[in-house]
Amino acid sequence: MAGRSSRAELPLFPLSTVLYPGGRLELRIFEPRYLDLVRECTRDERGFGVCLILQGRETGEPALPAAVGTLARIVDFHYDADGLLGIVAEGGQRFRVRRTRVRADGQLRGEVEWWPEEAPAPVPVELALLQTITERLVEVMAPQRRQVPRECYDDARWLGFRLAELLPLGGDERQRLLELTDPLQRLAELRDILPRFQKA
Incomplete structure (x- = not known):
């Protein structure tokens, strides 16, 4: 879909989190409008847009979404013990929302313009420490990524999104890191953020 046209209409799912390209998102679905969204996406083999909530909440009235979001494709689903639907989605291409409308059922739809993919960029020597830090964080916080090929850590795009x-x-x-279009700038900003998390 993204490769055929620069624009598309997507169902939007405003959330209090940011999904990055290549990221993983687990959701529990219970509102009728989002159950419909999942059914439509599964039936039509298409994704939905994830945008950070700028104003409002995840449940209830439609929230105000950020203008830049990420395509999410459902890769797995299951039913929890309480009967709620759980889905796993993966982040794809980024987009900018040009206009939105709310359907009668409360589902938010957006006309989106696809962003071009970032060009591959190797991790420069002065930012190589971020590779080690990300590996350690993956080991503790994202065990599902332990087996990723070593080349991923050499890709500034992948490294920046995973560390973010x-x-x-x-x-x-x-959201700011999502909206950056230069993977090396993203890594540099992450390097500058890191001292905040160092133990005294």
Whole structure:
């Protein structure tokens, strides 16, 4: 879909978190509008857009989403013991929301413009410490990524997005890192953020 046209209409799922390209998102679905969203996406083999909530809440009235979000594709689903639907989605291409509308059922739809993919970039020597830090964080916080090929850590795009999702950042910071278009700038900003988390 993303490769055929620069624009598309997507169902939007405003959340209090940021999904990065290549990221993993686990959700429990219970509102009828989002159950419909999952059914539609599964039936049509398409994704939905995840945007950070700028105003409002995840439940109830439609929230105000950030203008830049990430395509999410459902890769697995299950039913929890309490009967609620759980899904696992993976982050894909980023987009900018040009306009939104609310359906009668309360589901938010957005006309989006796809962002071009970032060009591959090796991790420069002066930022190599971020590779080690990310490996340690993966070991503790993201065991599902322990077996990723070593080349991933040499890719500034992959490294920046993984470090951004693993660090305990605020929503505004996560959104800013999502909106950067230069993977080396993203890594440099993450390097500058790191001293905040160092133990005294």
